[in-house]
Amino acid sequence: MEANVEKTIDEPMLRRVGVISSVLKARSDAPRQGSEGAPDAWLEVEAWAAEGLHGLAVGDEIVVITWFHQAHRDVLQVHPRSDASNPLTGVFATRSPDRPNPLGLHPVTVHAIDGSRLRIGPIEAIDGTPVVDIKPVLTRGAGS
Amino acid sequence: MEANVEKTIDEPMLRRVGVISSVLKARSDAPRQGSEGAPDAWLEVEAWAAEGLHGLAVGDEIVVITWFHQAHRDVLQVHPRSDASNPLTGVFATRSPDRPNPLGLHPVTVHAIDGSRLRIGPIEAIDGTPVVDIKPVLTRGAGS
Numbered sequence: 001m002e003a004n005v006e007k008t009i010d011e012p013m014l015r016r017v018g019v020i021s022s023v024l025k026a027r028s029d030a031p032r033q034g035s036e037g038a039p040d041a042w043l044e045v046e047a048w049a050a051e052g053l054h055g056l057a058v059g060d061e062i063v064v065i066t067w068f069h070q071a072h073r074d075v076l077q078v079h080p081r082s083d084a085s086n087p088l089t090g091v092f093a094t095r096s097p098d099r100p101n102p103l104g105l106h107p108v109t110v111h112a113i114d115g116s117r118l119r120i121g122p123i124e125a126i127d128g129t130p131v132v133d134i135k136p137v138l139t140r141g142a143g144s
Numbered sequence: 145m146e147a148n149v150e151k152t153i154d155e156p157m158l159r160r161v162g163v164i165s166s167v168l169k170a171r172s173d174a175p176r177q178g179s180e181g182a183p184d185a186w187l188e189v190e191a192w193a194a195e196g197l198h199g200l201a202v203g204d205e206i207v208v209i210t211w212f213h214q215a216h217r218d219v220l221q222v223h224p225r226s227d228a229s230n231p232l233t234g235v236f237a238t239r240s241p242d243r244p245n246p247l248g249l250h251p252v253t254v255h256a257i258d259g260s261r262l263r264i265g266p267i268e269a270i271d272g273t274p275v276v277d278i279k280p281v282l283t284r285g286a287g288s
Binding site: 049 | 159
């Protein structure tokens with residue numbers, strides 16, 4: 001790969017800050033949304049990133065951003081919920097994991113904190129899913 | 145850089161699917177949150193990704209995910225709102241743009257659609273900010 005500052009800016013590399021440890025082992029096991037019967041899971045934060053957790057508390061509402069490592073990145077339109085009777089829809093109008101950047105947004109509650117591990121849920125991400133960011137929930141209209 | 149499948153999985157590369165065109169030209173001009181007086185802006189979707197917009201409509205509530213290209217990625221704790229009187233807090237408990245993966249989450253309304261350009265807001269992201277994903281808003285408890 002050629003070194004190229006422009007390219008680095010346009011196609012930034014994500015760092016894995018943690019990983020999901022879940023009883024859900026395969027994409028076929030996972031509910032489509034956390035609200036559809038998903039379990040709680042552990043979010044295991046990498047040692048180098050653990051000091052970024054300072055200030056989080058049990059009971060906090062957070063958004064966990066995952067990377068759907070088994071998704072297909074070349075997909076731009078899908079039949080929502082994989083139901084062929086639903087009309088083809090742009091991935092930006094759906095929550096399909098298949099999309100150019102398969103980022104998952106998971107609003108969850110922090111149920112326990114054990115060192116650099118957070119017990120969170122409900123969350124439909126499968127075991128081994130990389131976590132790339134954690135943010136406190138803000139109300140509608142508040143950005144970033 | 146060595147080719148390494150494991151590394152590709154652990155540190156995935158983001159693709160720029162669009163860019164923000166805003167009257168806000170510098171980070172120092174931007175309000176800290178969209179709700180704090182931010183303007184509307186254009187989200188200009190790349191031609192290759194435009195078919196991913198199919199099904200979006202004026203009035204839709206969406207989450208735009210940006211990449212804060214001017215952020216500092218080596219920061220794990222900050223004084224919230226850059227106020228030294230606020231105690232040092234882990235970046236995962238704040239919305240600081242400085243964090244290991246400087247992803248911005250912007251809940252906005254679609255005010256107009258002009259081909260592959262969406263008029264959205266309010267949004268505090270500055271002009272030239274890369275967009276990496278667009279998702280419809282789901283209610284609390286609904287994931288990805």
